Amino acid sequence: MSSTATHTKRRRAPLSRERVLRAAVALADERGIEELTMRKLAKELGVEAMSLYNHVAHRGDLLDGMIDLVFGEIDPPAAGGDWKAELRKRAVSTRAALLRHRWAVGQMEGRTSHGPANLKVHDAILGCLRAAGFSIEMTVSAMSMQDAYIYGFALQQTDMSSQTPEDFAAVAQQQMVDYAEALADYPNLVEVVGGHVAKAGYDYEAEFLFGLDLILDGLERRLSAR
Amino acid sequence: MSSTATHTKRRRAPLSRERVLRAAVALADERGIEELTMRKLAKELGVEAMSLYNHVAHRGDLLDGMIDLVFGEIDPPAAGGDWKAELRKRAVSTRAALLRHRWAVGQMEGRTSHGPANLKVHDAILGCLRAAGFSIEMTVSAMSMQDAYIYGFALQQTDMSSQTPEDFAAVAQQQMVDYAEALADYPNLVEVVGGHVAKAGYDYEAEFLFGLDLILDGLERRLSAR
DNA sequence: ACCTGAACACCGTTCAAGT
DNA sequence: ACCTGAACACCGTTCAAGT
Numbered sequence: 001m002s003s004t005a006t007h008t009k010r011r012r013a014p015l016s017r018e019r020v021l022r023a024a025v026a027l028a029d030e031r032g033i034e035e036l037t038m039r040k041l042a043k044e045l046g047v048e049a050m051s052l053y054n055h056v057a058h059r060g061d062l063l064d065g066m067i068d069l070v071f072g073e074i075d076p077p078a079a080g081g082d083w084k085a086e087l088r089k090r091a092v093s094t095r096a097a098l099l100r101h102r103w104a105v106g107q108m109e110g111r112t113s114h115g116p117a118n119l120k121v122h123d124a125i126l127g128c129l130r131a132a133g134f135s136i137e138m139t140v141s142a143m144s145m146q147d148a149y150i151y152g153f154a155l156q157q158t159d160m161s162s163q164t165p166e167d168f169a170a171v172a173q174q175q176m177v178d179y180a181e182a183l184a185d186y187p188n189l190v191e192v193v194g195g196h197v198a199k200a201g202y203d204y205e206a207e208f209l210f211g212l213d214l215i216l217d218g219l220e221r222r223l224s225a226r
Numbered sequence: 227m228s229s230t231a232t233h234t235k236r237r238r239a240p241l242s243r244e245r246v247l248r249a250a251v252a253l254a255d256e257r258g259i260e261e262l263t264m265r266k267l268a269k270e271l272g273v274e275a276m277s278l279y280n281h282v283a284h285r286g287d288l289l290d291g292m293i294d295l296v297f298g299e300i301d302p303p304a305a306g307g308d309w310k311a312e313l314r315k316r317a318v319s320t321r322a323a324l325l326r327h328r329w330a331v332g333q334m335e336g337r338t339s340h341g342p343a344n345l346k347v348h349d350a351i352l353g354c355l356r357a358a359g360f361s362i363e364m365t366v367s368a369m370s371m372q373d374a375y376i377y378g379f380a381l382q383q384t385d386m387s388s389q390t391p392e393d394f395a396a397v398a399q400q401q402m403v404d405y406a407e408a409l410a411d412y413p414n415l416v417e418v419v420g421g422h423v424a425k426a427g428y429d430y431e432a433e434f435l436f437g438l439d440l441i442l443d444g445l446e447r448r449l450s451a452r
Numbered sequence: 453a454c455c456t457g458a459a460c461a462c463c464g465t466t467c468a469a470g471t
Numbered sequence: 472a473c474c475t476g477a478a479c480a481c482c483g484t485t486c487a488a489g490t
Contacts, residue, residue: 106335126414145437152378188352211371
């Protein structure tokens, strides 16, 4: 058809859904979700925006695919072993994936389609809980609760620009200054944030584990109280 | 200045930040957050888009203001009474506010400014926990954990179009059909969702309270174990 | 089968101009 | 002080046309 001379332009790996999704995740990770537009993504791939529609149905489909790539990074828990340790590992690994891809948790709202990686992880969680001896009803409750906590914690962590305890302390200190004239209305914030957090900071990892272990302990108690 | 004859057009209440924010919340509630554009909001208020910029700095400022209106609907817990009952009431009231305004939880990601209603509720939570006898460190952990759970649960509830247990069962049933050929890979989903949820449904309210009480009980246990 | 140019119907925001 | 028209630099998506 076309002579070899006509396309001396830089060779491009052919587009595929996989390649589009991976490029989209990379772009959102690096520049934020609001910078992820069909046009910019296409440019990143050396192609025009309209070509993307050969591989994703629309922007919502793109986001569904991206989110399932994030789920693919989660370690699914094994069934039959130490269920608490397995679920703890999965929770930590989920949080890590959501931290690597900070845009992800904010995009889960309203998204009703669930990809295969999502289904696989949740199937494994259900299997782990059932093997541990939880009733079907308790299994549903236990999984919902853990997901709510994990996603909610990740959501909160995007609320603050600071990530290390020291950063957090600095931000808290600055906020005490910024809100100075209103502080009389918030005596407990002054005591707890001004008096403690602004000095000691806030350790996201430790706080996450505190709540996670409280939940797992509570579930274990309800399991043995049957 | 201008004669009375020159503006016989329909009298409009003058714009104000308050009026702009309330109209924005109403529009987002009714038509969804993606329908909330500066132009459509302006039209709703009988004005041009550019007039809004006299009352909000930009779209992000608009969203910050809207979210603080949602926080204003939350019952703050009282300090000194039955702390578990107070915090339970606050959690239920927060969830109710987030259900009335389904767009809200998805907009919390990355939002770093906190309005007065937000600060007021959180000050009250801290006060309640301190009065109950929690150390400053535990107070921080307890509040973070409750917020994470509440927001995360609300986020999950936007993932499903169905709200009543019966709706949920119908959706679960349909999904079993849709995913039929992949179901061999997910034996636990088949057992738990196919065998139970698709029949009994899923009661969001009951599930929320299950996790909430597990958390409050766990916190109480850690309080008395000091 | 896959890619593209042009076009459509939108966005948020700015700026100078009106009252 | 508050509102607006026109404009700028974008969006997602469709469609007919190219190879």
